[in-house]
Amino acid sequence: MIEVKNLVKVLPNGRRVLDGVSFKVDKGEFVGILGPSGAGKSLTLRCLNGLLKPDEGSVTLTDASGRQYDITKANKKELRTARQKIGVIFQGYHLVKRLPAIDNVMIGRLGQISTLRSLLYGFTDREAEEAKKALEQVKMEALAGAITSGLSGGEMQRVAIARAIYQQPSLLLADEPISNLDPSNAKMIMKLIRPLSADIPVIGVFHQPEMTAKYCTRVIAIKDGKVLYDGDPKLTNDQLVEIYGEELQQMEHYEQPVPVIA
Numbered sequence: 001m002i003e004v005k006n007l008v009k010v011l012p013n014g015r016r017v018l019d020g021v022s023f024k025v026d027k028g029e030f031v032g033i034l035g036p037s038g039a040g041k042s043l044t045l046r047c048l049n050g051l052l053k054p055d056e057g058s059v060t061l062t063d064a065s066g067r068q069y070d071i072t073k074a075n076k077k078e079l080r081t082a083r084q085k086i087g088v089i090f091q092g093y094h095l096v097k098r099l100p101a102i103d104n105v106m107i108g109r110l111g112q113i114s115t116l117r118s119l120l121y122g123f124t125d126r127e128a129e130e131a132k133k134a135l136e137q138v139k140m141e142a143l144a145g146a147i148t149s150g151l152s153g154g155e156m157q158r159v160a161i162a163r164a165i166y167q168q169p170s171l172l173l174a175d176e177p178i179s180n181l182d183p184s185n186a187k188m189i190m191k192l193i194r195p196l197s198a199d200i201p202v203i204g205v206f207h208q209p210e211m212t213a214k215y216c217t218r219v220i221a222i223k224d225g226k227v228l229y230d231g232d233p234k235l236t237n238d239q240l241v242e243i244y245g246e247e248l249q250q251m252e253h254y255e256q257p258v259p260v261i262a
């Protein structure tokens with residue numbers, strides 16, 4: 001479970017880019033964070049994995065054994081330990097392109113084994129077997145040995161998901177994971193992410209309300225650094241207008257309601 005309490009971030013010019021963001025996400029939930037450009041979505045996500053320290057508030061991650069990680073108060077060493085519990089999928093995949101897909105998956109556990117062991121012995125056969133299983137889970141086993149630079153965007157994102165699975169995280173964060181993908185690959189990625197939420201909380205930032213409506217179990221909308229909405233992933237047209245304002249007109253999949261002619 002991850003609990004976010006009253007996150008506040010104030011810029012030097014006094015602007016409150018996060019202004020009291022609070023929510024709790026449990027295993028079984030796939031939460032989509034939506035909101036207009038500059039709303040504070042990425043800043044929120046960065047507070048969740050400790051990349052950004054808020055001026056106020058707390059982020060507490062509790063793993064399956066009940067151990068708690070206080071992300072906001074953690075020192076460098078504690079943060080490193082906590083981050084091993086957090087899988088992250090990025091819009092730009094963040095893979096080492098010159099390495100085979102399976103090596104990228106195994107990188108997911110690098111933080112968990114000693115540098116000396118990884119330098120001297122590399123990974124064990126058991127670890128390689130587990131990495132293969134993670135690739136099977138995202139239907140990428142046939143390309144396990146392929147050099148990552150030759151893979152398509154959808155395939156790279158599947159490798160990134162396998163890396164997160166292999167990491168055995170207690171929380172999965174996804175930062176615009178489908179923004180670079182065509183609709184069919186985007187659907188495939190959402191279908192692969194959703195079942196992961198059976199065991200751990202999954203939180204993603206999205207720009208596609210039609211996709212969060214279909215695949216997420218809950219939506220949190222952030223606007224002007226505040227939680228504007230937290231609930232059912234299926235938003236009404238009025239709710240979308242309230243969240244996105246004028247930006248809605250520019251969104252790809254938004255269909256403007258047909259005006260009623262009296």
Ligand SMILES: Nc1ncnc2c1ncn2[C@@H]1O[C@H](COP(=O)(O)OP(=O)(O)OP(=O)(O)O)[C@@H](O)[C@H]1O
Nearest residue numbers: 011017035036037038039040041042043044205207
């Ligand atoms: N380091 C920084 N210095 C100044 N302003 C910042 C900094 N980081 C973020 N901001 C501002 O804080 C606000 C929230 O940023 P954030 O990246 O969270 O937006 P977002 O909701 O993710 O937007 P988008 O959908 O466009 O990525 C923005 O107005 C942004 O310009």
